[in-house]
Amino acid sequence: MVRPIDMISRSGDAGLHISPQAKALKLELVSVSPSEAIIKLPYRLELVGEPDSGILAGGAVTTLLDHVCGQAVWAALDEFMSIVTLDLRIDYTRPAKPGLDLFAHAHCYKLTRSVAFVRAAAYETDRSDPVSTAQAAFMLTRLQIQPTPDQIRAAVSR
Amino acid sequence: MSDEPGLTPADILQAIPYARFLGVRAEFAGDEVTLVLPYSEHLIGNPTVPAIHGGVLGALMEMTAIAQLSMAQSADGKGGARRPRPIDITVEYLRSARPVDTFARAQLRRVGRRIANVSVEAWQDARAAPVATLHGHFKVFSESE
Numbered sequence: 001m002v003r004p005i006d007m008i009s010r011s012g013d014a015g016l017h018i019s020p021q022a023k024a025l026k027l028e029l030v031s032v033s034p035s036e037a038i039i040k041l042p043y044r045l046e047l048v049g050e051p052d053s054g055i056l057a058g059g060a061v062t063t064l065l066d067h068v069c070g071q072a073v074w075a076a077l078d079e080f081m082s083i084v085t086l087d088l089r090i091d092y093t094r095p096a097k098p099g100l101d102l103f104a105h106a107h108c109y110k111l112t113r114s115v116a117f118v119r120a121a122a123y124e125t126d127r128s129d130p131v132s133t134a135q136a137a138f139m140l141t142r143l144q145i146q147p148t149p150d151q152i153r154a155a156v157s158r
Numbered sequence: 159m160s161d162e163p164g165l166t167p168a169d170i171l172q173a174i175p176y177a178r179f180l181g182v183r184a185e186f187a188g189d190e191v192t193l194v195l196p197y198s199e200h201l202i203g204n205p206t207v208p209a210i211h212g213g214v215l216g217a218l219m220e221m222t223a224i225a226q227l228s229m230a231q232s233a234d235g236k237g238g239a240r241r242p243r244p245i246d247i248t249v250e251y252l253r254s255a256r257p258v259d260t261f262a263r264a265q266l267r268r269v270g271r272r273i274a275n276v277s278v279e280a281w282q283d284a285r286a287a288p289v290a291t292l293h294g295h296f297k298v299f300s301e302s303e
Contacts, residue, residue, distance in 0.1 A: 018205055019202070019203050019204065019205065019211070020199055020200050020201070020202040020203075020205060021200060021201055021202060021203050021210075021211035021213070021214055022203070022211075023200075024179075024200040024201075045175060046175050046176070046178075046179050047175065047176050047179060048174070048175045048176060049174055049175075049176050050174075050241060051173050051174065051175065056176075057174065057175075057176030057177075057217070058217070058220055058243075058244050059176055059180070059213070059214075059216065059217020059218070059220050059221060060176055060217070062213045062216040062217050062220065062247075062249075063211055063212075063213025063214060063216070063217060064213070065213070066211070066212045066213035066216065067203075067211070067213060084251070084254075085212045085251045086250070086251060087248060087249060087250045087251065088212065088216060088248070088249045088251075089246070089247070089248045089249075090216075090244075090246065090247050090248075090249075091245075091246045092243070092244050092245060092246065092247075095243075
């Protein structure tokens with residue numbers, strides 16, 4: 001049976017291109033492994049939150065973290081399920097350095113039948129020196145019917 | 159770092175590249191600001207539902223908190239020193255945000271000399287049925303700093 005993580009690995013971009021907002025932010029999949037994902041947010045002047053300093057907007061980092069958390073859940077599942085964010089807590093530990101791409105790593109550290117718990121961090125170069133850290137919970141709902149490989153391919157190639 | 163004196167919160171918002179990227183605009187009623195996020199296809203996170211990206215909702219509410227805080231500070235005559243910055247936020251998702259316009263308004267629960275505690279609600283069709291809420295602490299800067 002095709003697992004969600006296989007779909008991520010095969011599509012090569014965590015299905016990022018089927019999410020218009022991920023596409024608009026030009027998010028790139030860096031790596032994915034069971035229960036973990038790393039995504040890159042390329043630095044762009046368009047995403048700056050403080051025009052004078054060139055620091056990326058907190059909101060862009062929020063979306064990066066939300067997205068990478070979802071991908072980590074996806075990478076942890078054995079079957080396709082509906083994933084809905086319950087809450088997302090973000091600590092902005094320091095401003096992002098202007099001009100540098102941001103990376104975000106997420107780990108789905110606990111999965112129950114109905115809830116997934118995820119921790120994530122955003123950083124420029126060093127995961128132990130994060131710009132911000134996040135903690136999120138997702139509600140999982142079993143699908144009545146698993147998508148067929150053809151449907152998965154169609155969704156990914158859209 | 160300082161914003162030019164005489165700039166309105168609407169000007170400040172318009173000067174933020176990321177606000178233009180999302181397409182956010184501000185509407186004012188007295189001392190209250192409502193941020194409006196007109197629906198646009200690029201805001202969608204999950205096209206199969208379809209739903210606006212959760213991160214975008216967080217971003218909208220964070221900007222609302224900052225806009226309302228800036229406004230309160232300029233009303234107090236101590237604004238404009240530096241823009242408030244988020245310290246930590248918690249976003250709770252209550253409903254799927256459909257592909258329609260979204261609004262957000264902030265309530266300043268406590269504004270101290272250094273830290274402000276703010277709650278924000280985002281809604282679509284009905285204010286009484288919010289799609290998401292945000293609670294957070296923001297660093298505020300007074301003139302003396």
